[in-house]
Amino acid sequence: MAKTRIGDIKMRVGARVRALREAEGLSQEQLAQAAGLSRPYVGALERGEQGAGLEVLERLGRALRVSPARLLDDEVPEAPPRGRAEKLGRQVAALARSATPAQIELFGRLARTFFGRRA
Numbered sequence: 001m002a003k004t005r006i007g008d009i010k011m012r013v014g015a016r017v018r019a020l021r022e023a024e025g026l027s028q029e030q031l032a033q034a035a036g037l038s039r040p041y042v043g044a045l046e047r048g049e050q051g052a053g054l055e056v057l058e059r060l061g062r063a064l065r066v067s068p069a070r071l072l073d074d075e076v077p078e079a080p081p082r083g084r085a086e087k088l089g090r091q092v093a094a095l096a097r098s099a100t101p102a103q104i105e106l107f108g109r110l111a112r113t114f115f116g117r118r119a
Contacts, residue, residue, distance in 0.1 A: 011048035013057075016071050018046040020064045025087030034063035 021031045021042075028046070032039040036059055044050035052060065054068070061068040096104060 007048065010045075010051050013052060013071055014046040014048040016073065017042075017060060017064070020066060020070075021046075024064060026064075031060070031063055035059040 017031075021028070024031075026034070028042045029039045031037075032042045035042075035056075037056065041050060045052055045056075052071075057068040057071050061071060064071075092107075096107070099107070
């Protein structure tokens, strides 16, 4: 019975780590590097195959910009918009650096149409 309970905790923590990682737009490799862990360990943790001690929770929390307690919450967190918005902003900026003035103008018009306001 205790093994099942520990397994459930591992699965819940793994799901939260994955949700937060994806919300930040990070790959497993990027998260592993930021937290000083191996990519296979992060993958096993996300699948609930591996547990995480306090030091690992602290490292993951720092890398994901959340408190370690957030990794232990009962609810799987919703993806915070900041990670997706920041990633999209970086992608747009990278594309804009190589765009022509006409392409930038077109993108601006599309963005204003899509968002329904002046950008």
